[in-house]
Amino acid sequence: MMISSATILDASILIVDDQESNISLFEQLLSEAGYMHVTSTMDPTEVCALHRKNRYDLILLDLQMPGMDGFQVMEGLKTNIADSYLPVIVITAQPGHKLRALDAGAKDFISKPFDLIEVKTRIHNMLEVRLLYKKLEDYNKLLEQTVRERTAELRESEARYRSLTELASDWYWEQDENGNFTKVSGPVLEMLGIRVEPLAGNGSTIPVAGWNEAEREILQARIAARQPFLDFLFSRTNVDGSQQTFRVSGEPMFNQSSRFIGYRGIGVEQTAK
Template sequence: MFKEVSQLLVIDDETLNLELISSIFSEFPNIIVLTANNGFEAIELLKNHAIDLIVLDIRMPGINGIEVLNILKSNPSTAHIPVVVLSGDEQERKNALKMGANDFVAKPFDTEELKLRVINNLQLKKYNDLIKNINEILQKEVSKKTKELREALELSKEAEYEMIIKLGMISEFRDEETGQHIRRISHYARLLARLYGLSEQDQNYIFYAAPLHDVGKIGIPDKILKKPGSLTPEEFEIIKLHTTIGSKILESDPRFKTLKAGKIIAEQHHEKWDGSGYPKGLKGEEIHVFARIVAICDVFDAMTSDRVYRPAFLVEQAINIMKKISHIHFDPELFEIFINNLEAFINIKQTLKD
């Protein structure tokens, strides 16, 4: 599955867990597992090894997992390393995500779930590294050949868009959605941004970043994400974490504008105009315009598409429902523009059918 060797560091004070996790990845010849019995040992290992992902137990003697996480995220040389935390306490998991953890697995952990989450996060890191490398290579070429650079930039943007689509689909496939849904959101968002009067540059940012709005769903267990019935209050609280997880996944160097826009959208696309949304309860124009645009587009496409818990609504039914909740959910100016240009959005949906 992996073309290059990846190094996984497992930090846990229980020797049995270290042996078990090491055995989980023994079937992957291109994954090297390093282990540490405590945080101090792990920090020393990190000085001499290029680690691609860390599996971190929260409850350990000496310095606990939260303290280790704080040290990792405070150090520029280790802050970029994805961290999957292990904890049986929901509040501990939430605290870890707020401090920069990328994903979590509940303890006692299911070995198959841990394996899949580690592999998914390694894939995400490789996509992000690839995008970063492409941009760095292109920057070095600026001083060389102008014509070739223009061609390379065009190819890079196309490749970046396809990689972003694939990145979004990693989570969407688990949610019974398709790549066409991802592409529709992208085109809806650019159209609404243009109609609203955003600059061409911002239109491009939202076009490339919108597909990443639900990437955080990769961190939500299948039994909740694919549940056909109503969610319990506790399950809904876990679903809501996909905004925070998505934001953490997309943290990057501020120079990478598309990923910066994706981080904003992933975190804020469930905020509501009246302040009743999540995760931060932002209100009105406190919500970034990119997220306000994607919120309208995402609700429209979700309502007019089949879901595991219901069939698609007709467009007329969906619009009537959206109008009833618009004063709560949506930027009124953006929603009016959307309604006044509805035919153009319907054309996109018909062109990019599932």
């Protein structure tokens, strides 16, 4: 992720200083460097309102001003919840104020008397970091929106899938990650060798005869391995000697974090079609 020089020079900058000579110096320096959107104010009480309106990429803030100093301005800027990154470089002649300013939220400082090369370098570097931060913030918002949209689409698609498969098949089933059946219609339990007898009183399982054991083992193995299967042929022999053939399809289910959460499948009785 790179920020071009043209993008940096197109950034918006606000100069805050009660000395007109300092403002003129910074304006000339930034203009000669190619910055195109530079504004200024000598009234520190205007800064918060100006920033809420214009969302500056950088604020050059003098710390020592009458009426309202730079520390108070930074406290006011922190109340702007729309901006989680305080884009401030403080201007100070007091070495002891530098650490306090950084603790107050400033991202860098410029010392008086000015070293013009140092000033230009610090401004350029600060803007590059600020614009990278904004680009990442915008990307994260776009990513979150995309995830919300895709999640809604998946839920809608899954609802349609369940509705259509239940209408288009003889039976349908769902299992959780532990293999417990959470939804069943049709002879799924019998096919997998399990039939819950509701009249047994204790929910005991009764094996069902007639199913092809070799086919059942293959199907159980595929489910255990979390493999999808399509039109798997499954058969059984009834007590009267008649044969039944079933066509079975199933797929593993995963949540948004790619964690396995179970199986779902459909089937039709082939001999009845």
